[in-house]
Amino acid sequence: MSKHVKEMGVLKEHLGKHQLKFTRQRELILDAFLKQEHITAEEMYHQLARKDPHLGLATIYRTLNLFCEAGLAQARHFGTQTQYDNISHKGHHDHLICTGCGKIVEFENCDIERLQEEVASRNGFTIHTHRLELYGLCSPCRR
Amino acid sequence: MSKHVKEMGVLKEHLGKHQLKFTRQRELILDAFLKQEHITAEEMYHQLARKDPHLGLATIYRTLNLFCEAGLAQARHFGTQTQYDNISHKGHHDHLICTGCGKIVEFENCDIERLQEEVASRNGFTIHTHRLELYGLCSPCRR
DNA sequence: TCTTTTATTGAGACGGTTTATCAATTTCAA
DNA sequence: TTGAAATTGATAAACCGTCTCAATAAAAGA
Incomplete structure (x- = not known):
């Protein structure tokens, strides 16, 4: 069961x-x-x-x-x-990844998702899933 | 030289x-x-x-x-x-990828980029680069 | 310049992660 | 229940990236 x-x-x-x-x-x-x-x-x-x-x-x-x-x-x-x-855990989440220490912060942003849909439909696509990863430095690593 | x-x-x-x-x-x-x-x-x-x-x-x-x-x-x-x-190369582009036929469409969207910056700074990050991929079906493959 | 010190190089060995191989086993449709 | 076809587990192999080390090259000193 x-x-x-x-x-x-x-x-x-x-x-x-x-x-x-x-x-x-x-x-x-x-x-x-x-x-x-x-x-x-x-x-x-x-x-x-x-x-x-x-x-x-x-x-x-x-x-x-x-x-x-x-x-x-x-x-x-x-x-x-x-x-x-x-995928099904929290719906979908995107990642902020620190290239200094490897820390990963998860986030969700409806506005970005909406714009993605817009881009897709403008190109005739239907989105099933996506991947968004932002790479950079967190504040401790930036010093 | x-x-x-x-x-x-x-x-x-x-x-x-x-x-x-x-x-x-x-x-x-x-x-x-x-x-x-x-x-x-x-x-x-x-x-x-x-x-x-x-x-x-x-x-x-x-x-x-x-x-x-x-x-x-x-x-x-x-x-x-x-x-x-x-790092010094600026022309970044994102991808729309058709999971049916493998077609890849490149796009750029300033609004999305701006929102990414917003999310990053809200979390104390400074973005150096990112990766955005939208997976779905193009219109020929949807039928 | 010549000498000395120190970092760098190239070639291959190595280690960790993921995939391929294959005989034995399990699934599932008939 | 049977048999074709997919799956499994164990392990070998492939793959990527780093490490090792003797030989070499670069900088600094005399």
Whole structure:
């Protein structure tokens, strides 16, 4: 009895469309993923090791990438690792990233989103998702 | 006789401050770098292979990182690689990406940029660069 | 200039992250 | 229940970027 009915449905629909199969591992990983705001494959590997010690790291990577294709996750490369963001967690959030210390501040701005829609429709596009990252220095790093 | 007098001066000042040396390789790499808007170490390696076949990849990496410390460049993790952005290059553009056919439309929007600055300063950040990508379907793909 | 000191270079080894391989297993439609 | 097809886990391999180190080049001193 999962709590993530809606997202499970999104996943199943994606699987059905692409002749992929619904497996115990995919269900387990999705449940764990949806509890996070963002996570790396390595973190999830250790986190799930207790529930299923035989779950392979490769499966985690494959599954998180599958979630990206299904529109449930979004990959973000930071430093040497890849962060997988949970799209449905807080709706969508954008990032302010300090290139000095690596600090990440999340934000949401309706006006920007509205302007994005405007740009898109002016070009005949319908937006499904977006990525906005602002890189700079936070005040401590600026000195 | 280099055309990049100002940036060469910035580099030399940084070198002087840190007891580092001005070398033929650093001059060569800076000249090549300033002609680009952004470039990866690998790309630069191949590009410079003609001028100096013995220039090592490690030197390119070291030098591009040096430029970041000197404030001439900024590293950005894009996909699996690191892009080095030319700070002094102003023509920034954002992307509309069709997930159906892969078409990419470039755009620029001053209002969005202004709002980004607002968000940043509200959080005490100074933006150096940003990345905005809108994913969706173009009108041919929507049908 | 010549000498001395110190930083830099190039080549390859190395380490961490992610993907590819493949036999065994599981899913699911018939 | 059966069988085709997808998935898994373990590990090898690929990939990117950094580190190591002997040889070299740049700056500073005499």
